Amino acid sequence: MDTLTYDETAAESTADVGEVMQKIAEHKGCGTSGGNAPSCGSSAGQGDLPTEIWEKVKNHPCYSEEAHHHYARMHVAVAPACNIQCNYCNRKYDCANESRPGVVSERLSPEQAAKKVLAVASTIPQMTVLGIAGPGDPLANPEKTFKTFELISNTAPDIKLCLSTNGLALPDHVDEIAKYNVDHVTITINMVDPEIGAKIYPWVFWEHKRYTGIEAAQLLTERQLRGLEMLTERGILCKVNSVMIPGVNDQHLVEVNRAVKSRGAFLHNIMPLISAPEHGTVFGLTGQRGPSAQELKALQDSCEGEMNMMRHCRQCRADAVGLLGEDRSAEFTTDKIMEMEVDYDLDSRKAYQAQVEEQRQAKVAAKQEELADLAGEMSDIELLVAVATKGSGLINEHFGHAKEFQVYELSTAGAKFVGHRRVDLYCQGGYGEEDSLETIIRAINDCHAVFVAKIGGCPKSDLLNAGIEPVDGYAHEYIEKSAIAWFKEYLAKVNSGEIEHAVRGDADIRQGALISVA
Amino acid sequence: MAYKIVSSQCTNCTACEALCPNIAISERGGTFVIEPAKCTECIGHFDTPQCVAICPVDDTCIVDKSYPRYQAQ
Numbered sequence: 265m266d267t268l269t270y271d272e273t274a275a276e277s278t279a280d281v282g283e284v285m286q287k288i289a290e291h292k293g294c295g296t297s298g299g300n301a302p303s304c305g306s307s308a309g310q311g312d313l314p315t316e317i318w319e320k321v322k323n324h325p326c327y328s329e330e331a332h333h334h335y336a337r338m339h340v341a342v343a344p345a346c347n348i349q350c351n352y353c354n355r356k357y358d359c360a361n362e363s364r365p366g367v368v369s370e371r372l373s374p375e376q377a378a379k380k381v382l383a384v385a386s387t388i389p390q391m392t393v394l395g396i397a398g399p400g401d402p403l404a405n406p407e408k409t410f411k412t413f414e415l416i417s418n419t420a421p422d423i424k425l426c427l428s429t430n431g432l433a434l435p436d437h438v439d440e441i442a443k444y445n446v447d448h449v450t451i452t453i454n455m456v457d458p459e460i461g462a463k464i465y466p467w468v469f470w471e472h473k474r475y476t477g478i479e480a481a482q483l484l485t486e487r488q489l490r491g492l493e494m495l496t497e498r499g500i501l502c503k504v505n506s507v508m509i510p511g512v513n514d515q516h517l518v519e520v521n522r523a524v525k526s527r528g529a530f531l532h533n534i535m536p537l538i539s540a541p542e543h544g545t546v547f548g549l550t551g552q553r554g555p556s557a558q559e560l561k562a563l564q565d566s567c568e569g570e571m572n573m574m575r576h577c578r579q580c581r582a583d584a585v586g587l588l589g590e591d592r593s594a595e596f597t598t599d600k601i602m603e604m605e606v607d608y609d610l611d612s613r614k615a616y617q618a619q620v621e622e623q624r625q626a627k628v629a630a631k632q633e634e635l636a637d638l639a640g641e642m643s644d645i646e647l648l649v650a651v652a653t654k655g656s657g658l659i660n661e662h663f664g665h666a667k668e669f670q671v672y673e674l675s676t677a678g679a680k681f682v683g684h685r686r687v688d689l690y691c692q693g694g695y696g697e698e699d700s701l702e703t704i705i706r707a708i709n710d711c712h713a714v715f716v717a718k719i720g721g722c723p724k725s726d727l728l729n730a731g732i733e734p735v736d737g738y739a740h741e742y743i744e745k746s747a748i749a750w751f752k753e754y755l756a757k758v759n760s761g762e763i764e765h766a767v768r769g770d771a772d773i774r775q776g777a778l779i780s781v782a
Numbered sequence: 783m784a785y786k787i788v789s790s791q792c793t794n795c796t797a798c799e800a801l802c803p804n805i806a807i808s809e810r811g812g813t814f815v816i817e818p819a820k821c822t823e824c825i826g827h828f829d830t831p832q833c834v835a836i837c838p839v840d841d842t843c844i845v846d847k848s849y850p851r852y853q854a855q
Contacts, residue, residue: 345797346838355793355838371794400795472801472828474835 317530320447320501323392323617324424325588327448327503327531329576329681333657334620337393338384338585340377341370342408346400348430348468348484351546352507352537355400370583370598371399374408378415382608383601384585385420388592389616391585395426397450398582403433406440413444422610424448428505432468432484434491442498449495450503450533451488455513456523458482463512466546489527496528503531503574508555508563509547510537521567532567533574536560536773557710557771561682575683578668587655589668589684627657630745635678638748643755645765646675650685650708650732651743652716659738659746663719669708672743674751679744686774703774705730710771712754715746731768784821785831786846789813791839798833798843807833818849 325332346355372380385391394416396402402409413425426448427441434451441449455461461481468480475483495502504524506517513520521532537554539547555563564573578588586592650669652661671683685707687700701723708714713733717740727734738746757763787798792813799807799814804827806820816833824831833843 344795345800345836346795347797347836349838355795356791371796400797404797405800469836472832472835473830 316499317501320424324426324448325393326395326426326450326574326577327501329574330624332576332588333653333655334390334624335393336388336391336585336587337395338381338391339395339397339580339582340372340380340412341399341583342372342374342377342412343396343398343402343405343582344371344400345404346398346430347404347432347470348401348480349466350430351464351466351552352509352539354543354545354548356544372598374411374415376598376601377412378419379606380596380598380601381416381420381423382606383604384596385423385613386604386606386608387595388586389613390587390620391423392617393424393426393448394420395428397428401430401433402427403429403437406433406437410440410444413446417444420608422613426450428452429491430484431488431491432470433487435487435494438491438494438498438500441495442500446500448501448503450505451492452505452507453485453488453492453520453524454507454509455481455516456485456489456520457516458485460513460516461485464507464509489523492524492527492529501530502528503533504529505533505535505577507537508534508560510553510555510559512552514555514559514563517563518567521571525571529571531572531574533577534560534564534567535577535579538579554773557683557685557707557773559770560773564682575681578684578686590655623656627742627744630742631679631748634745634748638676638678638752641676641752641755643676643758645755645758646673647712647751647754647765648673648682648710648768649735649747649750650711650714651747652714653743657743658740659715659743660717660740663714663716663723663734666716669704669711669714670743671708671711672747674747676755679747679751685771701726703772705732706772707774708732708771710768712768713750715743715750731766783823783845783847783851784818784849785816785823785833785843786818787814787816787833788842788844789815791842793839795838797836797838801832801836803827803832816843816846818846821849 321327321331323331323335325335325337381394396409396412409427416423416425425444425446427446428450429452431451431453454464458478458481461484462478465481465484467474467476468484470483492502506520508514508517517534524532537547537552539545539552539554541548564575567573576588580588580591581593583593584591585596649672651659651672652663652666653659653670654661666687668684668686670681671685673680673682687704687707705727709730711732713735714727715735715738717736719734719736724734735750738750758765794809794813796814799809803824804820804822806817807814808817831843837843
C-alpha cells in the first residue's frame, strides 16, 4: 500500500524534480563564499537558491556552514551492523572517520531512539536534525533504521531526517528513503577507481558473499554511484564524504569530486584521515599518516571551483548531540532519558528558532556593513585567523576554555570560513599548562591572529613570540564583522610600513574524533 | 562441527544475528553466542558461513571442534 501511494506522488512530481535538480546542479550552493556573493553557506538569505532547496538546507548544520553556528543535530546509534570493512575503521574501538561510537557507547532500539530524540528536542530547541550514521551502516540495518524514522516522523514531524551510508546497499533502499521524507543522504565515497579502492577496503559483503580486492571495490563504486544517481532523480539532496588519505587517494579525490558533481551531488566534504596507532585500525598500525592542515585546505580549495565544499565537518560520533563542535551526549544517556519529563512543545521550539533567526539576520547585516567599507581596498594579501567561539557566530569563548578554534580566511573579498582545529583544553581549573599551549600553537600555526573573548597574560606573550597576534578587543562581537574590521586595520598597518606581511607555516590536524570532555 | 564466537573479540555489532539462516545466534549477557545444536555451518543455505563472512573482526567466528561435523539431511 505504502509503495503504491509513494509511486502516485512520485509520478505527479516528476516534472518538478527534473527542474529542481537542474537548479541544484547549476548552483554553487552551501559552501562558504567570501564576499557579497549570495550563497546559503555564507549569508542568512536565500540568495540564488531555489526555495525548495533553501527550505531543506537553511537550518541544517551539516549542509549549511552558516547554519552550523546556530543549529544543532543529533545522531542515534540504532545501526550497529556494517556490510563493508574500511582500513580506517576498527570496530573493536571507535571508527574515528565515520562517526562510530566506541564499544562502551549504548546501542539503542528504535523505541529508545525515538524517546531520546524527544528528550533532546525538548531540552535543545535549536536541535533541528536527526541523523542515523551507524555505528555500522544504517542501510545494513534497514529495519531498525526505517522503524526509527517512522517513529520520529510521527512524534516530532518538524525534525529533519537524514542518514549517512557507505552506499553499498543504497540502490535497494532509495524508495524507502523517499517514503520517509529523508531529504538529506550522505554517501562516503573515497574512490571511483577500484585499484585505489582495493587499498582502502579489504572486503565488502554483498548478497550473502564476501568479496575482496579489486572485485570488492568495483562492486562498491558501482553501487555508490548508482545510488547517488537514484537519489538525484528523486530530488533528495546528497552530500559526499571522502576521507583524504595521503599517498593513497589524495590526488584521486579531484576525480571523485568530478564524478559525484556530474551525478548531482550537492556538497562535497573532504575530511582528514584519522589514524592514531592506538585506534588499532589497519592504517593506524601501518603508520599511514593523515594530511596536514594546509594539505587538506589545498585539496579542498582545488575542488571548490567544481562544487561546494563542506569545511565545517567535525567527524562526529554516531551518538553525538548538540552543535557541531560540542558533544552533549553524556547528558542524554538512556538512564537519564528514562527519568526525564519530556515536554515536546512545537510552538515553543518554533518561537525559539524565530529568535535564532533574528540573531542570524543581525549577524549578516553587521558583516555586510563592515564589508561595504572594505570594498575600496586593493591588496593581494590573504591570511588565516583563528576564532574561539561557543556558537551563535560570536567571539564568545575564553582562549583557555576553547576545545576548538574556527579558522577564517581573510582577503579583500571578505571573511570565509575554511575550517576548524581541535585542541586540548589549555585551561583546566583556571591555570594554563605549558604543554597544551604548544599543542594549540601547532594547531593554529598557519594563522596570523587568534580572536578570543578573553586571554591570560602568559599565553598572550607565548602566542606573540610564536608570531600569532592574540586579539581580545572584539569580545562578544560577531566573528565575520570583527575579522573584517581587524583585517582592514592590518592592511592599513602594512600599507603604512608599520608592519611587514609575512606568510605563515603549516599546522597540525589533531588526531581523534570529537569526544565529550566530561 | 558448529561455529562459535570468541566472545572476547566480539564487538556486539549484531551483523551475524540477522544473517544466520538457522536463527542460531542470539545475544546473551552482553555478547553474541551461537547455539551449536542449531548451527548447520550454512550448509544447504549459502556457500560460506554467513557469520564468518560478515564478522568485522578476523578469527572471531571460528569452528568449534568439540561438535561433530554437521550432516545435511
